[in-house]
Amino acid sequence: MELPNSARAVVIGGGVAGCSVAYHLARLGWSEVILVEQHELTEGTTWHSAGFVGQLRSTVTQTKMIMYSAGLYPELTELTGMDPGWRGVGGLRLATTTERVEESLRLAGAGETYGLGLSVLSGAEAKEMLPLLDVRDVRAALWLPGDGWLDPALLARALAAGAEKLGVRIFTGTRVTGLDVVGGEVSGVRLALGAEEWSVQADTVVIAAGAASGRVGRLAGVDIPVVPIKHQYVVTEPFDVPSSMPTVRDPDNIVYFREEGGGILVGGYIRNPEIWDTGHPLEEPRTLFAADMPKFQESWESAARRVPALGRTGIVKVVHGPEAFTPDGEFLLGETAVRGLWTAAGFCVHGLAAAGGVGKIMAEWIVDGSPEYDVFGMDLRRFGGHARSSSWARAKALDSYSKYYDIVYPGEERTAARPLRRSPAWVRHAELGAEFGEKSGWERVNWFASNADPSPEAREAPGGRGALEDQEARETRGDREARPAGWAGRVWSPAIRQECLATRDAAGLFDQTSFSKLEISGHQALMRLQRVCAGQLDRPPGSIVYTQLLNERGGIEADLTVTRLAEDRFRLVTGTAFGVHDAAWLRGHGLDVRDVTSAHACYCLWGPRALDILGTLSDDDLTFGYMRAREISVGNVPVLAQRVTFVGEFGWELYCPSEYGLTLWDALMEAGTPYGMRPAGYRAIDSMRLEKGYRVWGMDITPETTPVEAGLGFAVAKDKDFLGRSALEAAARRLACLVLDDPRQVCLVGEPVRLGGAPASRVTSGGYGHRVERSIAYAYLPAGTAPGDRAEVGVTGTWVGATVVAEPLYDPASDRIRHLPA
Numbered sequence: 068m069e070l071p072n073s074a075r076a077v078v079i080g081g082g083v084a085g086c087s088v089a090y091h092l093a094r095l096g097w098s099e100v101i102l103v104e105q106h107e108l109t110e111g112t113t114w115h116s117a118g119f120v121g122q123l124r125s126t127v128t129q130t131k132m133i134m135y136s137a138g139l140y141p142e143l144t145e146l147t148g149m150d151p152g153w154r155g156v157g158g159l160r161l162a163t164t165t166e167r168v169e170e171s172l173r174l175a176g177a178g179e180t181y182g183l184g185l186s187v188l189s190g191a192e193a194k195e196m197l198p199l200l201d202v203r204d205v206r207a208a209l210w211l212p213g214d215g216w217l218d219p220a221l222l223a224r225a226l227a228a229g230a231e232k233l234g235v236r237i238f239t240g241t242r243v244t245g246l247d248v249v250g251g252e253v254s255g256v257r258l259a260l261g262a263e264e265w266s267v268q269a270d271t272v273v274i275a276a277g278a279a280s281g282r283v284g285r286l287a288g289v290d291i292p293v294v295p296i297k298h299q300y301v302v303t304e305p306f307d308v309p310s311s312m313p314t315v316r317d318p319d320n321i322v323y324f325r326e327e328g329g330g331i332l333v334g335g336y337i338r339n340p341e342i343w344d345t346g347h348p349l350e351e352p353r354t355l356f357a358a359d360m361p362k363f364q365e366s367w368e369s370a371a372r373r374v375p376a377l378g379r380t381g382i383v384k385v386v387h388g389p390e391a392f393t394p395d396g397e398f399l400l401g402e403t404a405v406r407g408l409w410t411a412a413g414f415c416v417h418g419l420a421a422a423g424g425v426g427k428i429m430a431e432w433i434v435d436g437s438p439e440y441d442v443f444g445m446d447l448r449r450f451g452g453h454a455r456s457s458s459w460a461r462a463k464a465l466d467s468y469s470k471y472y473d474i475v476y477p478g479e480e481r482t483a484a485r486p487l488r489r490s491p492a493w494v495r496h497a498e499l500g501a502e503f504g505e506k507s508g509w510e511r512v513n514w515f516a517s518n519a520d521p522s523p524e525a526r527e528a529p530g531g532r533g534a535l536e537d538q539e540a541r542e543t544r545g546d547r548e549a550r551p552a553g554w555a556g557r558v559w560s561p562a563i564r565q566e567c568l569a570t571r572d573a574a575g576l577f578d579q580t581s582f583s584k585l586e587i588s589g590h591q592a593l594m595r596l597q598r599v600c601a602g603q604l605d606r607p608p609g610s611i612v613y614t615q616l617l618n619e620r621g622g623i624e625a626d627l628t629v630t631r632l633a634e635d636r637f638r639l640v641t642g643t644a645f646g647v648h649d650a651a652w653l654r655g656h657g658l659d660v661r662d663v664t665s666a667h668a669c670y671c672l673w674g675p676r677a678l679d680i681l682g683t684l685s686d687d688d689l690t691f692g693y694m695r696a697r698e699i700s701v702g703n704v705p706v707l708a709q710r711v712t713f714v715g716e717f718g719w720e721l722y723c724p725s726e727y728g729l730t731l732w733d734a735l736m737e738a739g740t741p742y743g744m745r746p747a748g749y750r751a752i753d754s755m756r757l758e759k760g761y762r763v764w765g766m767d768i769t770p771e772t773t774p775v776e777a778g779l780g781f782a783v784a785k786d787k788d789f790l791g792r793s794a795l796e797a798a799a800r801r802l803a804c805l806v807l808d809d810p811r812q813v814c815l816v817g818e819p820v821r822l823g824g825a826p827a828s829r830v831t832s833g834g835y836g837h838r839v840e841r842s843i844a845y846a847y848l849p850a851g852t853a854p855g856d857r858a859e860v861g862v863t864g865t866w867v868g869a870t871v872v873a874e875p876l877y878d879p880a881s882d883r884i885r886h887l888p889a
């Protein structure tokens with residue numbers, strides 16, 4: 068077969084990911100797709116994989132992807148006659164600690180919302196299923212009937228055969244040696260077939276080169292932060308293990324196993340993983356490393372405790388191979404900084420399980436512009452510029468590998484490679500005992516420990532603090548009473564409540580310097596923004612508009628504010644982690660975007676005393692209206708003050724050039740403290756925004772939800788056309804606010820919701836509202852659901868009664884925001 072001179076798309080890599088992407092591109096009708104592989108198909112990582120397919124993952128999208136994959140195997144068999152060797156034996160996930168039992172209950176609850184039919188068994192029941200197990204320390208076992216395993220190479224070959232049937236041409240022994248880029252767009256690939264060289268022109272190229280993806284990306288000058296890490300499993304000699312044996316995961320003992328050839332295959336996530344330190348990953352076919360039994364010892368001993376028969380069995384095979392890991396343990400999918408150059412890599416030991424879903428997502432993204440699922444968590448653009456640093460990526464990837472089987476508590480913070488990005492006021496936050504969290508490399512204050520124990524002076528200060536003294540004393544001393552039950556109480560402090568109440572009664576000062584700030588200017592700026600924003604932006608300079616960017620299906624791709632700084636100049640403010648993504652979306656729709664995040668510090672001063680506090684620092688007229696922006700001076704600092712709020716109290720976001728940031732923070736703290744103002748953190752913001760019903764992109768609103776469904780119809784312009792408008796139909800479901808009967812039962816995210824005893828939905832975000840003293844959860848429910856309707860929410864295995872309520876719960880008329888404080 069002759070290589071062509073041009074192709075509609077070139078897929079680089081003949082592992083399971085590349086084969087799936089090629090298959091799905093062809094399935095969506097693309098012709099002239101070629102796949103190039105430097106060795107034979109699957110000879111990177113795929114061929115030696117252990118083949119486990121676990122259906123339940125920690126995120127909604129990953130679970131959907133894996134469920135999709137499971138449905139694909141029969142389709143492939145039918146199309147190609149090749150069976151990927153699927154063994155639907157089911158899976159057991161063992162729990163030996165209280166926390167792991169809680170995790171199992173949470174997972175079982177989540178599984179119900181997907182119709183996965185999971186159940187929680189006792190240790191004895193697990194042993195009945197698999198008599199080989201020693202279950203003396205097993206407190207529960209999650210039974211996952213949809214789990215199983217398959218032959219990885221057969222799966223990749225079946226996908227490749229399917230792709231070929233649909234017209235894809237596959238060239239093995241063909242190495243990519245160069246990527247051509249013209250004006251920021253990919254234009255072709257350069258290839259080597261032995262000594263022969265060849266070029267193929269293409270404006271769509273997908274890097275699915277596994278552990279070599281970083282290296283291939285560099286051929287075009289793009290950063291794909293894949294870190295090759297060694298992973299190992301062993302296979303024992305046969306000892307009559309039945310082929311019907313379910314797969315087993317024993318995460319407390321960092322080990323997993325299944326039947327293989329009448330023996331057992333045992334793999335493990337060791338605590339001290341090792342990077343494959345090479346400049347040329349996968350350059351040789353079928354790379355394996357020498358067995359490292361000392362490193363595997365803990366996994367093997369754990370497995371032998373769990374299956375005592377292993378102690379009497381010899382090991383006949385050790386597979387120690389390379390796998391592509393990423394800084395946060397999530398996949399790397401999407402378009403790179405070079406237009407038309409995509410990647411599908413970084414599968415962190417679940418590439419087989421996800422392969423079908425990966426192909427589907429990538430093909431939809433390339434062909435239609437956006438995939439059906441919300442993929443932000445896997446979007447290559449979730450990292451900042453620091454993803455270029457290999458030392459950062461390596462430190463993060465080693466950390467996420469070594470904690471692979473640890474329980475991930477929502478809100479828990481990882482510590483590797485920190486601190487990195489810091490606000491000008493970081494040093495002051497540290498002095499005040501800030502509990503920092505990390506987002507996109509930024510150090511952000513979750514809460515100030517100093518707020519947990521308010522000083523007598525602060526309590527007596529003007530601002531009504533004294534009235535709260537009894538309550539505060541009760542809660543700071545008697546932490547146990549106030550702490551939410553279960554997982555919501557794990558990453559928690561009484562300071563959060565103090566910060567919320569201070570913001571309600573006096574003021575809170577929040578450092579939101581990490582906000583992503585994008586600028587768009589020029590005589591076409593308004594016209595182009597109007598096309599992509601659902602809100603009406605044609606308003607006078609100084610106006611602020613809250614708006615969404617929609618995809619063709621009406622799904623929300625971004626949620627931000629747009630400030631018209633001048634006739635032809637706009638500043639967009641979006642979430643810390645979303646800047647790169649949102650800028651790419653805008654650029655993809657023809658806008659020229661400048662990321663000015665680093666140029667401006669941002670502090671939010673919110674609360675009824677905010678006007679008094681800022682008044683002591685500024686001679687400017689501060690009475691300008693809600694959703695308006697003005698240039699003012701605060702002390703000696705030039706500031707852009709935006710009258711917006713994300714907590715439901717009067718006040719401003721105050722932006723200043725970064726070099727003034729520390730001075731502005733100090734001035735605000737000095738002026739505000741006598742009024743009872745407190746510095747406050749993101750956990751207080753999250754509590755207060757729930758009370759006000761403010762949505763968070765990536766949780767409550769995503770590319771899978773429309774503004775109509777999300778209750779954001781008020782932000783959609785009726786008097787203009789924009790991208791996604793025609794898809795905005797009447798919604799069959801609506802984002803609804805629930806209040807739990809037991810205020811100590813607090814949701815985090817993903818908890819199952821039942822209506823009339825039947826599974827209905829899952830929580831998009833939840834928390835405790837300190838101003839309304841209620842436990843709040845949001846979930847999409849059928850459109851007919853009305854305030855007063857009853858529901859149940861599964862909080863760690865307990866069904867808690869809940870009522871659908873009218874929202875927002877706090878200040879529904881928004882009097883506190885719109886009017887100047889009395």
Ligand SMILES: Cc1cc2nc3c(=O)[nH]c(=O)nc-3n(C[C@H](O)[C@H](O)[C@H](O)COP(=O)(O)OP(=O)(O)OC[C@H]3O[C@@H](n4cnc5c(N)ncnc54)[C@H](O)[C@@H]3O)c2cc1C
Binds near residue numbers: 106110276
């Ligand atoms: C020991 C071990 C056990 C595993 N067990 C499981 C499991 O049980 N379940 C699971 O889901 N996952 C498992 N995995 C992970 C899984 O195998 C991988 O996620 C998956 O195979 C990755 O597929 P891929 O297509 O991204 O990469 P690969 O299979 O590595 O394919 C990439 C291909 O790109 C080619 N390539 C690279 N550079 C070039 C170039 N310049 N030109 C042309 N071609 C190039 C390579 O030759 C290679 O064939 C395991 C991994 C290991 C190491």
